[in-house]
Amino acid sequence: MLQRIQTVYMILSILVMGALYMWFPVVEDAAKNVVIDKSEPLVLGLILAPVVLTLISIFNFKKRQHQFVLNRLSIILNFVLLGVFVYRSLKVSGETLVSEKGIGVLLPIISIVFLVLANKAIKRDEDLVKSVDRLR
Template sequence: MIQRIQTLYLLVAIAISAGLIFVFDLYTDKNQTLVFAKDNYLYLGLFLGSALLSLISIFSYKNRKSQFVLGRLNIILNFILLGVFVYQSLNLSGEATVSEKGIGMILPIFSIVFLVLANKAIKKDEDLVKSVDRLR
């Protein structure tokens, strides 16, 4: 059902993936300009893909197994995004001018935490339903 705790966790993951990317910068390039996720289509696509997977997961509450699988796919997508950021930050550190990493690079970590919490709640609901089915 929609009023479960995993819905709240997934809504927070959506807010992180779709909302905070426009607030926090990812890094500062060598020209001292702030780079946001909306400036690079790869970052924007991965963030919005994560938000879309979370949204689909919220509305697939009747099928908890697919909801759990969507959560795992979303976690994998966020790990890929985190890997892209690590690669990008390693490239930034070799510049001649000073560049700064922004707080936007750790947004996938927060999203992963909330997705793991949502998957734990989904698993708890699935175990509860299985235990009730055994009693029938």
């Protein structure tokens, strides 16, 4: 399980999303109105759902197709989270007090990259197994 490269990529994706939850600031505009809060149910669900799906995917290491589908779903959820971040940050009028809000938008992209790399490795393993099955 841990000796496969896709597991390492999925663990890195989980760590990135955990870092997003731990370090994501509350973004406020100049009038102290909260624009994005990590305890908001939508944002919290979109942060925790890919983590849970990726954990389930790691433990389904014998079912490569199932892993592939779970990772794809996690990628889609990361894109939705990215869309929420971009929408909310564009909705803010003027400058916010937290100018380093870009790192919150960058972390789902890094997670997506790790999940895509994991899916490539899963596909490579699946192709290898199919090629060996042809030889039998």
